[in-house]
Amino acid sequence: GQNIDQPTEMTATEGAIVQINCTYQTSGFNGLFWYQQHAGEAPTFLSYNVLDGLEEKGRFSSFLSRSKGYSYLLLKELQMKDSASYLCAVSDSNYQLIWGAGTKLIIKP
Amino acid sequence: DADVTQTPRNRITKTGKRIMLECSQTKGHDRMYWYRQDPGLGLRLIYYSFDVKDINKGEISDGYSVSRQAQAKFSLSLESAIPNQTALYFCAASVSRSNQPQHFGDGTRLSIL
Numbered sequence: 001g002q003n004i005d006q007p008t009e010m011t012a013t014e015g016a017i018v019q020i021n022c023t024y025q026t027s028g029f030n031g032l033f034w035y036q037q038h039a040g041e042a043p044t045f046l047s048y049n050v051l052d053g054l055e056e057k058g059r060f061s062s063f064l065s066r067s068k069g070y071s072y073l074l075l076k077e078l079q080m081k082d083s084a085s086y087l088c089a090v091s092d093s094n095y096q097l098i099w100g101a102g103t104k105l106i107i108k109p
Numbered sequence: 110d111a112d113v114t115q116t117p118r119n120r121i122t123k124t125g126k127r128i129m130l131e132c133s134q135t136k137g138h139d140r141m142y143w144y145r146q147d148p149g150l151g152l153r154l155i156y157y158s159f160d161v162k163d164i165n166k167g168e169i170s171d172g173y174s175v176s177r178q179a180q181a182k183f184s185l186s187l188e189s190a191i192p193n194q195t196a197l198y199f200c201a202a203s204v205s206r207s208n209q210p211q212h213f214g215d216g217t218r219l220s221i222l
Contacts, residue, residue, distance in 0.1 A: 008149075031208045042199060042213035043152070050208060087151065091208055101151035 004100035028093025035087040115214035128187045132200030139205035141183040145196040
């Protein structure tokens with residue numbers, strides 16, 4: 001079967017760094033997406049990785065290891081507005097997205 | 110962005126009623142999707158469409174039907190609503206056969222009493 005695993009909830013302090021992990025087992029792989037979703041709002045696209053390595057985009061970076069079926073999202077200089085859920089999704093062999101349940105990130109002052 | 114619009118934003122209705130949720134997008138994207146989201150379960154795919162004449166069942170299609178009236182419009186129907194269909198519903202659109210991201214509407218919060 002296809003499976004995406006993420007921690008359910010994480011807590012971090014304003015100004016700090018947090019790493020949100022995602023492991024996956026899917027039928028085929030055509031890339032991995034990270035989305036941010038504030039409570040009650042639509043998911044919004046953050047990053048996409050299809051090759052191994054780190055992709056940096058401002059305060060957010062995303063890493064992929066295809067051999068390990070593993071990705072992480074790194075958030076630096078945390079701000080209160082970063083409190084949200086972070087969704088990991090893998091594009092399978094049919095370019096369909098398989099979604100993780102999301103990680104709720106709580107930022108404390 | 111795909112500028113995806115969903116109507117209504119909120120709906121409360123009774124068991125057994127027929128409900129239609131509407132979705133439109135302004136960027137001419139080929140693919141459109143309907144998801145539901147329940148607490149702790151993430152996004153689950155109900156139906157998806159690659160173009161006007163292509164409709165596919167997703168993970169949880171039972172109890173739902175869809176219509177792709179035009180490239181820009183994709184509606185979701187609940188023929189006879191039941192309480193366990195209470196959820197947050199999202200429509201999304203994307204470019205076909207590429208790894209461009211899906212772009213989401215603001216969601217419809219549906220409550221079935």
